[in-house]
Amino acid sequence: MGSLVTTVLVVSGLGALLALLLFLVAKKFRVEEDPRIDDVEKMLPGANCGGCGFAGCRGMSEALVKSDDISSLYCPVGGGECMKKIAAYLGKEAAEREPMVAVVRCAGSCENRPKTNRFDGASSCLIASSLYAGDTGCSFGCLGLGDCATKCEFGALSINPATGLPEVDEEKCTACGACVKACPKHIIELRKKAPKGRKVYVSCVNKDKGAVARKACKVACIGCGKCAKVCPFEAITVENNLAYIDFAKCKMCRKCVVECPTGAIVEFGFPPRKVAEVEPQTAKTE
Amino acid sequence: MSSQKLVISPAPHTHGSNDTTRMMGDVLIALLPALVVAVLVYGFRALVVTAFSVACCVLVEWFVQKFMLKGPSTLGNLSAVVTGVLLAFNLPADINLGLVAIGAVVAIGIAKMTFGGLGKNPFNPALVARVFLLIAFPVAMTSFPEAANAVTGATPLAMAKEALAAGEPVSTVMQRVDLVDMSLGIQSGSMGEISVVALLLGFVWLLVRKVISWHIPVCVLGTMALFSGITWAISPEEFMSPLFHLCSGGAMLGAIFMATDYVTSPMTKKGMVIYAVGIGVITMLIRLWGAYPEGMSFAILIMNSLVPLIDKYVRPRRFGAVKSKK
């Protein structure tokens, strides 16, 4: 009986002592934090992708709560809806931004752009690009080793084994920008998202002179400037032998697509053209 | 431009002779003498158990890799074969083959592949299986067949422990064992652990082929010898001699083949010494005062669990380390 009482006493005494210790420690190290930070964090998507510029959603929510003006803060994953909700909760003005989507500006598939050597290092675009110009004649184009796909938290990017190029799943893409940062060749760009996945853009980043670019890749932009001339909205600029379509100005009239002699300007999401409309142009380019 | 495409890769453009498959193959060669002794002592049965164990381990690894991890086959690196042989070496020769199969599933399926396969398991797979079988099937795991000329079915360690506990002095216990026989392999025990000479032969091969460094085996055995030497010197009639401890049980097999497993041992030489001393001390504590006669497998597993900690705090000597900083 005596041992039982001792056991009970020792255990309860120990328990009480430890409880007191825990209480004191918790009190001493307590961090005062705005409870709204937790609430805001719950409203964010919780992807921790870093698309907002912070390390994770926690950092973003802290910034949202602490700063008075949150117009410079934007969560590309949650989008406008999410930002509005948070702004309403915090009583602040939310930024309005157009939805964006990642676009791969290279069409140098194995067919269009023949390989000239064979890369045999660790499978990483960063490693390949720091080593040399690339395994084709084009030193600007996609290396196809998929750093963008690895860095995509949403599974929106994958390398198509047939073309060796990454493809964006617009449904899944949140425009967090991780792939843009990951690509050592700066091929991926965030562009305005249009309904039905429509887009018109120059699918090339080659700055070599026309002849060099064309020799390396069938669908390279040769910087001829025809597109800029035909564009009614002055959306196209040609710099360093490379055309660029400003998506803020582009109205998607697609005149440039028809005009481009190499097919470097591409369109997606449009209904098929009437054959008659296209034929004379293709005849000219071939 | 030549029709053949040049290969481009970062430097270095050459590779040394190190190769996982080669190193595993060397371990297998190093285990051969012990296998020969096992067959000589226990007969054909020893070969059957070893072959069955290897087959089971290979099968389990193939199955898990193909249907659960869905990766390319990893059998080529021979690590499953090594685990299979080591598992068999830790079992009595007349063990029920069903238990061997269970052991293989535990070793490869649970202790190795669950963590992602070769290189990622925190504990030595063969030892996890041995300890599992030892606890789950204690009778089957501790009854050994009569070896040629061997005195009893119990291992010398178990016999000595029992006798000493019963109050017999060391001198009379020693009359029942022959250290020369023991070192040659004429003793009861698990298949692979009985012959000190054969295992040492394997050790020499591993050193010559630079598969392992001397640090772990020498430190484990050295610590055991020192520990038992001290107790023996204090009271020679109560404790067995260091020589007896080194020649008995799994001391040699553990120190040379189990503790040196790359995956579950530290990365630095200094870390290896700490790890090995820990194994030696724990083994002797269990042998002298624990419930089990043999403590090698427990000691290795306990130290396995400390390896990440050792690796975190024990760093290699850096070239040009500046002492004053930080």
Place this chain on the structure above:
Amino acid sequence: MKTFPIGGIHPSDCKKYSKDAAIEQFPIPASVTIPLSQHIGAPAVATVAKGDKVLVGQVIATAGGFVSSNIHSSVSGTVTAVDNRADAQGNLKPAITIAVEGDEWLEGIDRSGVKRVVELSAEEIVAKVKEMGIVGMGGATFPTHVKLSIPNGKKAECLIINAVECEPYLTADYRVMLEKGEQLLLGAQILAKAIGVERIYVGVENNKPDAIKHLQGLAKGQKGVVIVPLKMRYPQGGEKQLIAAVTGREVPSGGLPIDVGAVVQNVGTALAVYEAVMYNKPLIERVVTVTGSTLASPKNLLVRVGTPMSALIEYCGGMEGIGKVVAGGPMMGRAVSNIDAPVTKGTSGVLLIPTEDALRQVEGSCIRCAKCVEACPMGLEPYLLNTLTQRGDYDELEAHYMADCIECGCCTFSCPSYLPLLDWVRIGKAEVMKRIRERAAAKK
């Protein structure tokens, strides 16, 4: 026998293919392409234009900063282009292309006989070295005049001539030691005078016994010159490893050789310095080892800078059965994707690897064997640096002394699972170095 304290590997030295081939003057090609950036630091600025006539040894581009180097024409002829040309890795870099006409040398370059008396003062030597565009010829191509300018508050105590040539296959330095040993040692004396030291160590590995013997014979009469035989081990030619092997002092982490009073110069550099100071001859040609296990006739060639590598390869047996071309040695050399790229000041060798050896083995998984830790001459943990880089944990990387890595390749070489450790580690190092630089810039 002396060697460096930790790590290291023993690759097969493979020098047998080209070690007995005496240095041979390679014929001047029809046209040369001379890149403006053949050194570490700022690219040089072109001073000639298309159509200009140039002579051998004439300055065609001037240093673009203190850490930069002059570039001289290696041939006589007419400049046909000043534009961007693909380098060995296929990247377009500014270069001057010259069509060769005859072989007329600039006046004042006197190449006759061996001259033994140095008339210039220390400052004049450094100025001459700078003017003649001398850079480190072991492969790193660091401008030599920068190395010879001892920073304030530091003092050089000894000069170490790097005659180790620890890269397998390469024999260019070895041939120079045998054939131009006297000039080499005179060059060393000039370098020693420039930095104001009297002790000269020449570190040679013991796989070149005849070179050791030859240099020891030549050094007998010379004051302060000690030939130090070293136990063969890679990367003994690494600056920090060589200093440790010869003097027993370790350059502190993050420090420079001068912190332990040492200045290291390569054999080729010493010879170039001799020729620059004694003959007024700029760095316009160098010895290049063209070798490979299947090559018909491996050679050591004295080549004008700007000569296309493909011409050398053709001369020595051609591309038949070759799967990989490396500029430099197999441990640290860079794979070449454009074999028409020119030989530069830093091209110590052209290694031709047969197709069957060109590809790497399939990588397995890390088995924690610690071979890489054992091999790392800087005492780092490559397996850890590899995973940390792949994880992108750059703070941890820096805490594990990523910046100390010398990219010698011992880790990848020794990995039994064929992991491309250095591929990743190099990326991690580049990022950590960038962060360190950014922090330093922010402080200012």
